[in-house]
Amino acid sequence: MSDAHTIIRPAAVAGLFYSADPDQLRSDVLHYLQQAKASSDFTPKAIIAPHAGYIYSGPVAASAYKLLQPVKHLIKQVILLGPSHRVAFRGIATPDADYFSTPLGKIKINRLLCEQIESLDFVQANATAHAQEHSLEVQLPFLQNILDDFELTPLVVGDCDAQDVAHLLDLLWGGNDTLIVISSDLSHYHNYLSAQQLDRKTSLAIENCQPEKISYEDACGRSPLNGLLTLAKQKHLDIDTVDLRNSGDTAGDKERVVGYGAYVVH
Secondary structure, three states: OOOOOOOEEOOOOEOOOEOOOHHHHHHHHHHHHHHOOOOOOOOOOEEEEOOOOHHHHHHHHHHHHHOOHHHOOOOOEEEEEEEOOOOOOEOEEEOOOOEEEEOOEEEEEOHHHHHHHOOOOOEEEOHHHHHOOHHHHOOHHHHHHHOOOOEEEEEEEOEOOHHHHHHHHHHHOOOOOEEEEEEOOOOEEEOHHHHHHHHHHHHHHHHOOOHHHOOOOOOOOHHHHHHHHHHHHHOOOOEEEEEEEEHHHHOOOOOOEEEEEEEEEO
16 A cells, blocks of 8 residues: 555656566566576676666676576565766765656665665765666666565765775675665777777776776766775675677667676675
8 A cells, every 4th residue: 555655756767768568578678588698606696787778788787687587586675776867966865765666566665774874974865866867777677577576775876986885885785685786887989899898898897896997988887886896805706797798789880889798796
């Protein structure tokens, strides 16, 4: 039952980045997951996935999400971080919503975790930062398709120091029932071959946990990504590249491409 006080953040990019029709959306996501080649012997603690329109980045994102299938029954909490594309602010924004909605249904927000981290001086509730943001939203139908029942802590990252993001992730790290998802694309608008070279270099920096080698030009989700890399280094975790392609491989021309990578942290 939802009462008058329940706040739902409606889907902002359904019909733009992915289908607004629930059956079509479910079918699209399942298709990408079936096509994905990814396999891993490790239980993912975190994944990094791209956030463009599904025809462009859906196949690459699916490579990361497919790795969750063996552990889908374990995961009850998802901590999701993505960059802000529309609102400039410092720090990290929690939503004011109780649920995020997509054409596949509603996802319950973990209000308790949001309120706990709002005690940090670089975290504050900011509904405006969430209202139109696609970097988090495009991950949700994949999560809804793969996982059983889970709660979401969605965080939009503005201008924020990697150490602060790492501190926040450490607080929210949890056990085997908690999954961290970082949303980021790679290079933007280079020609196909240049993009391949740049993105390979970025992937190497991600695998080697070298946030100092990743700038905004290399990954639009640099702030959340570098926070995860900083923490992964402290925790001596391994990061593998699962998939690395660009829009020239999936659905675009090869003149001005956007790079997409899928990674798993274990």
